[in-house]
Amino acid sequence: MSSPHRRDLLVFAAVAPLFRSATASAAPAGPVLEVDATAVFQHLLRARLRLPVRPGPLVLVYPKWLPGEHSPSGRIEDIVGLTITAAGKPLPWQRDAEDMYAIACEIPSGVTSIDVSYEYAAGTGGRGAPLPAVASQQLFILKWNHVLLYPKGADPKSFTLSPSLRLPAGWTAASALAVVEKRGEVVRFESVSLETLVDSPVAAGAHGRIIDLSPPGGPPHDLAIFADTREALGIKDAAVTAYRALVTEARALFGGWPYRKYRFLLSLSDHVPHGGLEHHESSDNRIGEKSLVDDAHFSARAGLLPHEHVHAWNGKLRRPEGLATRDFQEPMKTEHLWIYEGLTSYLGEVLAARAGLRTAQEALDFVAYTAATMDARTGRRWRSVADTAVSAPMLTKSVRTWRGLRRGLDYYPEAQLVWLEADVTIRQRTQGARSFDDFCAAFFGKHASGAPKVVPYAIEEVLAGLNAVCPLDWKTFFRDRIEAITPRLPIGGIIEGGWKLVWKDAPTAYQRRVEQAGKEIDHAFSLGLMLRDDGGIIDVLTAGPAWKAGVGPAGTLVAVNGRRFNRERLAQAIAATRGQGAGAVDLLVESQESYRTHRLAWKEGLRYPALERVASKPDLLTAILTRKGG
Numbered sequence: 001m002s003s004p005h006r007r008d009l010l011v012f013a014a015v016a017p018l019f020r021s022a023t024a025s026a027a028p029a030g031p032v033l034e035v036d037a038t039a040v041f042q043h044l045l046r047a048r049l050r051l052p053v054r055p056g057p058l059v060l061v062y063p064k065w066l067p068g069e070h071s072p073s074g075r076i077e078d079i080v081g082l083t084i085t086a087a088g089k090p091l092p093w094q095r096d097a098e099d100m101y102a103i104a105c106e107i108p109s110g111v112t113s114i115d116v117s118y119e120y121a122a123g124t125g126g127r128g129a130p131l132p133a134v135a136s137q138q139l140f141i142l143k144w145n146h147v148l149l150y151p152k153g154a155d156p157k158s159f160t161l162s163p164s165l166r167l168p169a170g171w172t173a174a175s176a177l178a179v180v181e182k183r184g185e186v187v188r189f190e191s192v193s194l195e196t197l198v199d200s201p202v203a204a205g206a207h208g209r210i211i212d213l214s215p216p217g218g219p220p221h222d223l224a225i226f227a228d229t230r231e232a233l234g235i236k237d238a239a240v241t242a243y244r245a246l247v248t249e250a251r252a253l254f255g256g257w258p259y260r261k262y263r264f265l266l267s268l269s270d271h272v273p274h275g276g277l278e279h280h281e282s283s284d285n286r287i288g289e290k291s292l293v294d295d296a297h298f299s300a301r302a303g304l305l306p307h308e309h310v311h312a313w314n315g316k317l318r319r320p321e322g323l324a325t326r327d328f329q330e331p332m333k334t335e336h337l338w339i340y341e342g343l344t345s346y347l348g349e350v351l352a353a354r355a356g357l358r359t360a361q362e363a364l365d366f367v368a369y370t371a372a373t374m375d376a377r378t379g380r381r382w383r384s385v386a387d388t389a390v391s392a393p394m395l396t397k398s399v400r401t402w403r404g405l406r407r408g409l410d411y412y413p414e415a416q417l418v419w420l421e422a423d424v425t426i427r428q429r430t431q432g433a434r435s436f437d438d439f440c441a442a443f444f445g446k447h448a449s450g451a452p453k454v455v456p457y458a459i460e461e462v463l464a465g466l467n468a469v470c471p472l473d474w475k476t477f478f479r480d481r482i483e484a485i486t487p488r489l490p491i492g493g494i495i496e497g498g499w500k501l502v503w504k505d506a507p508t509a510y511q512r513r514v515e516q517a518g519k520e521i522d523h524a525f526s527l528g529l530m531l532r533d534d535g536g537i538i539d540v541l542t543a544g545p546a547w548k549a550g551v552g553p554a555g556t557l558v559a560v561n562g563r564r565f566n567r568e569r570l571a572q573a574i575a576a577t578r579g580q581g582a583g584a585v586d587l588l589v590e591s592q593e594s595y596r597t598h599r600l601a602w603k604e605g606l607r608y609p610a611l612e613r614v615a616s617k618p619d620l621l622t623a624i625l626t627r628k629g630g
Contacts, residue, residue, distance in 0.1 A: 046120075050115055060116065161197055165204075219259065306355065365508035497620040557587055
């Protein structure tokens with residue numbers, strides 16, 4: 001098969017020479033992991049591990065706790081067809097009854113190596129699916145931990161494997177791993193530590209291209225794009241310019257590179273779950289198929305690549321002690337995710353604006369929407385942001401229903417607003433002489449020396465670093481906003497930053513694009529109701545009119561005020577309540593083959609959050625969002 005972008009990839013042979021070794025090497029002598037992806041169209045990956053061994057008991061383990069996933073997310077249940085052989089003869093094995101991620105066998109006398117063969121039965125669902133897919137019919141993402149077993153007790157930093165991957169015919173691929181040999185459809189990568197292997201996913205597909213983003217005088221950077229269609233690869237020149245600016249703005253913020261090279265892996269598909277995962281020298285980013293060619297989709301997901309790129313410094317280079325575990329079996333302590341993820345969310349949005357991936361207005365609209373959403377969550381009356389971080393291993397798996405009451409992964413968005421307030425506070429108290437950028441350069445940048453590494457930290461070091469930039473009782477600052485239960489959202493960053501949260505009768509351009517891209521309808525700030533385009537009820541807010549009228553987070557909205565539901569009719573019905581003496585909206589909801597009419601009392605019309613400038617205060621938000629890298 002030919003592709004207009006085939007010359008950009010050539011299945012690693014001519015891709016970004018600085019990302020690969022100069023010469024092929026002899027066949028590896030140590031542990032070898034071979035992955036066959038030719039059945040990926042059927043959502044199946046085949047793997048074989050060739051492992052040197054000694055006679056006696058051997059326990060193999062499957063990665064359970066993965067960096068960046070913050071939970072015991074290893075899908076051991078998807079490993080099927082497991083066989084262990086020595087010299088072609090099968091060896092019996094047994095799963096540990098208490099640790100089901102452990103497989104034990106006895107190596108007979110005289111045996112020096114074994115073959116472990118198995119398959120990964122991947123899920124088939126897209127966004128939000130309980131069984132997430134790793135592939136569509138046109139692309140796939142290989143996370144090595146999905147197809148990996150390793151000896152229990154092995155040190156991931158020193159245990160070395162030689163990985164290889166067989167691609168479907170005509171497909172191309174990209175990874176941060178160097179390639180030592182390409183024969184037919186089989187790519188053999190450099191021998192790397194277990195830690196580096198798990199840290200280096202592969203993206204592959206039938207349609208792909210690579211775009212150079214390397215800054216002058218800096219290490220190689222590129223954007224490797226794979227899509228379900230050739231047309232989806234048509235990235236606009238303005239977007240390429242903004243991604244290049246992202247690299248230079250990150251350097252200006254942190255003051256150093258924590259890697260030797262960096263590759264943004266970007267998969268464009270509506271058939272794999274969307275999201276991102278950080279790695280030392282790459283990031284795995286997955287968004288909708290039209291995200292580069294449709295302005296609404298691009299705007300809605302503009303913060304993803306900046307977020308994952310910031311993680312190269314905050315999360316990969318510097319990591320809370322509780323998340324810097326010795327291997328993939330040791331449980332993580334997640335209480336400081338409000339730094340790991342919350343600070344990254346803040347800095348990622350700042351860089352998105354500075355690079356031009358978001359306009360300044362879109363960035364302000366994003367802050368407004370985030371603040372209003374967090375303030376409306378009734379779960380804040382019983383649960384702190386800190387508890388959402390501690391509970392991350394459970395909340396990661398929670399569904400969207402009752403999100404307002406339960407609270408979700410709020411250590412992302414709410415902590416982001418707290419870090420905004422910290423930045424504004426520093427600027428205020430130093431009369432603009434210092435900012436959060438100074439903390440980033442000192443805390444992260446001074447450790448960024450090129451080769452990937454992990455420098456763990458305790459919370460005391462973070463507080464001391466902030467205090468060195470701006471003397472303040474930072475422990476109390478964060479205790480009052482992160483650890484305490486706050487029935488109302490702390491919005492000091494917005495207020496002291498020269499703005500205020502207001503309500504409008506029309507959504508901002510940003511919110512319109514988010515709804516359009518997600519095919520959702522958000523009336524959380526009026527009726528307390530969130531829907532899919534087809535009327536399916538996603539969630540209700542327990543303090544809102546829908547909840548009070550008996551609507552639950554299930555079923556489908558069928559009719560509005562006696563007429564068949566559609567987006568426009570619902571908006572018109574809500575708008576018509578403004579100025580009525582006793583406004584109301586009647587909703588007919590179908591749930592489990594039963595129909596019920598709910599009368600929602602409401603008389604304030606449509607209500608959407610926005611930020612409005614306060615002229616009496618300096619505009620610190622705009623100053624924060626202004627480009628710094630030239």
